[in-house]
Amino acid sequence: MMSTIERPSEVTAQLARPRARWLPASAGQALVWFVIVALVVGPFVPLVYSSLRSKPIYLPGGTFTLAAYRTLFADPLFARAVRNTVSFAVGTTALAVAGGTALAILCTRTNLPGRKAYRLLLMAPIVIPPLGLIVGWLAIYGQSGYITQVVGKNLHLPVWNLSSIAGMSLLGGVIAIPIVYLTVQASLAGTDSSLEDAARSAGAGPWRVITRVTLPMLRPAILNCALLIFALSLEILGIPLFLGAPSNIDFYASYLYRSWSGGVNPDPAFVSAGAVLLLAVVSGLLILRARLSGSEQRFIAADARGGGSHRSLDLGRWRWPASIGLGVYIGITCVIPLLGLALMSCVRALTTLEAPWHLFTAENWHLVATDATLRRSITDSLLIAGGGGAATVLLVALATLIAHRSGFRLRRTLAPALIYPRAVPGVILGIGFFWTYLMFTPGALVRNNLWGELIALCVRNLTLAYVVIYPSLARINAEFDRAARSSGAGWWTIARRILLPILRPALLAAFVLMFITLLSDYDPVVFLQKPGTEVLGVTMLQYWQRGIVGPVAALAVVQVVIVAIVLLLGARVLRRLRRA
């Protein structure tokens, strides 16, 4: 064998050592760091500042004062909005935690028929554009909704009121259930099933095992997501604006929105003050949550290999009733509202007094196809979702590499900066960006065009790209980087040639998630939209408030269809990437 080994040829004698770059790797890293930190922290500086000024910051003069906070606390409408919001948040959290936990146990620990399909279908509420779901619910279960009319007017039975706090909590709970479901399911997958098996060997039946062993073990996970959902419920805007309007119920975010857009003075300082307060409360809750859950739980998905295969609990004669019940739940919460949405986009009015085919009209769709504003909303939103999504994924990917795979001095500040935007209420980020664009010179460049909205939406959602990319990066052996460095590659070469190519599936998944979120998100831009720079969500909000509901339903259908197509395409490409 030794004789086959020969000395290398002369080619290699000429090999130089790797060249030094003209720009040190850290200069580029510093640039990425600066962009991220400026975008994330930037909006909050003028927000806090403006809440403390006696005059709007674009006017000359003005002094520091707490007057804005005093005005806010003196407003009885504000106090009522706070009470409503807290009741809503409590209701939503309770419903979501109870429902999500039950569903997670049903679908992962029992022999429920069809549990594989349900695991996917249960994700629908977070994939369906939120406004689409809300409008769909209104079309079916609202005051003049289709089924409400059937029950009330045709069957003369007592009806529910979706526009009450209880009704809104119900919808809030439905939307939040997937979050609980995912957290609890990850926790279940990570626990040792032998603990449950031991209880069964000791003679406990399935019900006893669940209540005495499984549930107590889930306590940390449940507490964790209860806090998360409570914090998220405090900032919700779409539900009170659409559902609360008929009964004049305001929540915190909708109170801020209405005071801003309907106020006598433009841009009142007490709105900024309200935003700062909410920011403090939500941040406090999320910090508390991080403390409670500890660092080991944060990225459960990163190594959720779990404790082996779980033998499922036998539901016995409840198997089929439970399965059918779950099917009915998905039908009522997702399928019927989506059908209602589609129906609503094709009729003059949604009523039970006349058969829908008599009311059929193509006018809503015609309007969507011809009206400049509506058309622009679609193209603008696609532009933001596609261009903004791609740019964000690239930026966040680089920032993630710097945060976790570089020697950059300030790298540890990046991970919190990447997490924070999603923790901040979207409306508040929007107000922050409004003031930023107004106060700083470069802001003027983007104030009156689509760029401003694109930046706000992308910053708000960049956390999503991070939470997809980081676990994948953590799974890449650090010796890959070291081998490349020993080969002579600098940091940027390693990023470009080694890490980003290996991360390709994660980058695509992050892009798909960014795309569908950017397409349907609207909270951060309700204060930024100007005529000529419409995006889908805000246009739907504005048309709805003017009572033009048909085209809104049509736009919601457009959103749902685009999201469905992107999800299907994304899943296909992802499968191909993974196979290769």
Next chain:
Amino acid sequence: MPDIRVEHLSKSFSGTRVLDNISFTVKDKEFVTLLGPSGCGKTTTLLSIAGFQTPDQGRIACGDDTFVDRDARVDLPAERRNLGIVFQSYAIWPHMTVAQNVAFPLRVRKTSKPAIRTRVAEVLALVELGALADRYPHQLSGGQQQRVALARAIASSPAVLLLDEPFSNLDAKLRERARDWLKALQHTLGLTTVFVTHDQDEALSMSDRILVMNGGRILREGTPEEVYRQPRVRFVAEFLGQCNFLTGAIGTGPDGGVVLRTAEFGDGIAVPGHYAGPSGTIAVRPADIEISSAVEPGGPDTGPEGTVLAASYLGDHYQYRVAVGTVQLSVRSQRPLAHGPVRVRIPPNAATFVE
């Protein structure tokens, strides 16, 4: 061709001293092994040479280049040290073919395309993987992956090769073959090599010189024979295979040499070399102790009597536990012996003093 000089290297991780003032030199074309248990500092030393860890104190130089010098504030980044390294996990990039992996160090150095092609073919032929150039890593066996990692490490003709436990992911049979093969390759190419392992067989069979490390220090340094025969330190003796230790009084034998006397070995055990002090400890390898059945005619009549407590058959030899007075010795022998009385003899030159 360069030598590697490591001088006064120290490193602490959050208060724990991982490297404690380590100095050694690897001569040009020499194969030096850092041997020790996990946590002894051997990998930290290797990573410091490679540039993935910065020592708190000390200096590392290679030929005319200073890699790191804390006093002079020099710290050459890893990518400019021009080394080849093979990791325990091999770290073959999964998105590149074998050829692309091997070509990477050349592409980074902006080598021309034809030159890359020539060199990649050459290196792959060297590691006998020419036929697999277009395969992806997941299509290769463990042994093949290891050779890809090696090919990549030597593709840019580095002067120094660093090996971080490269055999630990191979099964026992393959490991032995890979060992011979790598040693031959290193010798032919004349690579200055630093090899990190916790396996004494690998260290003994491959190295020109072994540095045995523990607790961040080098305890013993020398050729495999020196380190094995004269470990000098109890830890080294134990780490390089089984060993018996006997403590007793130092005296002078009938021929004037040094002997160690214990209650059991009243006649004394002859130990080569000098020893200062009233008492000492010696190390004896199990295979160096002679035992024979006490009743056997023609057996040695010198030496104390012992009792076989346990015996196990290991194919090419027997392993016995023998009680002599209050001490128990492990003895390795070719001959089958029944439980019961035996005669034990430690021949001259079998023992060596340890601290």
